[in-house]
Amino acid sequence: MTTPDTKIKPNAIWSLFSSVKLTIVLLILLAIASIVGTLIPQISQQESVEFARNLSPGIFRFFNFLDLFDMYHSLWFRFIIGCLSLNLIICSINRFPSTWKLFRALPRPDRSKPFDHLSPHQSFFVEGKIEDVSDGVSQLLRGRYTKSHTKRDSSKHFVYVEKGRYSRFGVYLVHSSILLILIGALFGSFFGFEAFVNIIEGEQTDTVTLRKKMTRLQLGFEVRCDKFTVDFYENGAPKEYRSELTFFVNGKEREKRSLLVNHPVQFKGVTFYQSTYGTIPGRTVRLKISQDKKKDEAPILEVEVGKPMQLPNNEGQFTIVDVKSNFMDTGPAVLISITPKEKRERHLWVFQNYDIISKRLPTPMLQSSKFDPSALNPYTFLLDGLETSYYTGLQVNRDPGVPIVWAGCFLIVAGFFVTFFTSHMRIWVRVSNESKGINISVAGTSNRNPVGLERELAYLANGLKKLFNGKR
DSSP: OOOOOOOOOOOHHHHHOOOOOHHHHHHHHHHHHHHHHHHSSTTTTTTTHHHHHSSHHHHHHHHHHHGGGGGGSSSSHHHHHHHHHHHHHHHHHHHHHHHHHHHHHOOOTTOGGGGGOOOGEEEEEESSSSHHHHHHHHHHHHSSOEEEEEEEEEEEEEEEEEEEEGGGGGGHHHHHHHHHHHHHHHHHHHEEEEEEEEETTTTTEEEEETTTHHHHHEEEEEEEEEEEEEEOOTOOOOOEEEEEEEEEEEEEEEEEEEEEBBEEEEEEEEEEEEEEEEEEEEEEEEEEEEEOOHHHTOOEEEEEEEEOOEEGGSSEEEEEEESSSSSGOOOOEEEEEEETSOOOOEEEEETHHHHHHHHHHHHHHHSGGGOTTTTTEEEEEEEEEEEEEEEEEEEEETTTTHHHHHHHHHHHHHHHHHHOOOEEEEEEEEEEEEEEEEEEEEEEEESOOHHHHHHHHHHHHHHHHHHTTBBB
């Protein structure tokens, strides 16, 4: 009759996630993913559009399928972070019982093995009675260490102390800090957002556009661009641009902040970055309406977009219905709706740089009256310029996981300090009655840092020698 095997087999999933090999694999995958995320511009970066344009359609579809343009919010990246977090938790749980056992263990004060192979400076003789010497040793050790344990017999007295027993938990501080950083990353990935908004100087908004979904998102407050300024280098490149922002909550002004490149501002957990800027047509257009093609004699008219104006001699009216600040990269253009008296309405495009646009438009379009500024005889429409306004382009991010990540960063510093700069030292002092006198021997063990242990034992031995005026 065979005895049934009652040994419980470990769960396969638990064994997998308690493996250090899995930790190494996940860290390598995370490192590779981070390199990929650095090499491929992410959707929040302006360079991502140009990078995507240079890819072939097949490669673009492949990158898009893997979410490589928004890698840190992708499902597979979150899966790696989640697996690493689970691996870290299970590894810590698996190894904690043995650490706790070592922490709770109290070795016998009268152990003799630590005293094997002592160096000469760790053993010396003093004069006196063994009881008096033992009391002096105990008193000195109690002054330097928190707890001491003694055991005495007729010929030998032992005193046991320890130092840094909590250092065994330093690795768990490191594990906890890494776990906090990973949780913070996941929390920000799930509950944060990356968006953008363009605000015209003098206007305000309470919504932003999410970069990935291209949908509108309510901020819960309003932000107004009071003023936008830009300085240029001599070659025309922008030197510095600044947005003066005002934040409102329920219509009440709460805060004014200046926003510069590389100097973000934060309001109610949302961070604003100065990303870009540009100009848009304003509400006023400068037009000339000449008669008999006498362009130089025509006065400049300030025409408001959408507001009907009278033609010269009250022969009808016209309205600016559309404005382009840079039509086909040739400069400003406006679309005018003209309604002469007793005639049907007609539309006419007027360009500031007609000579340039005439070289780009195809012949059939040039022959159309819609692109002829003199189509309404005897008038010729001339565009003198546009009123333009600046808009500020802001990158708007919210990452609620940042405080958690910062907490993890501070905790990891404390964990590294405990792990690498402290150690659990166990120290025994033996006082024995021998023919040459009372012998004091100092020995110890440490879970790490043997050099520090030697230094501690030498310091203790010197203190005992000074206490008893010992001699070799």
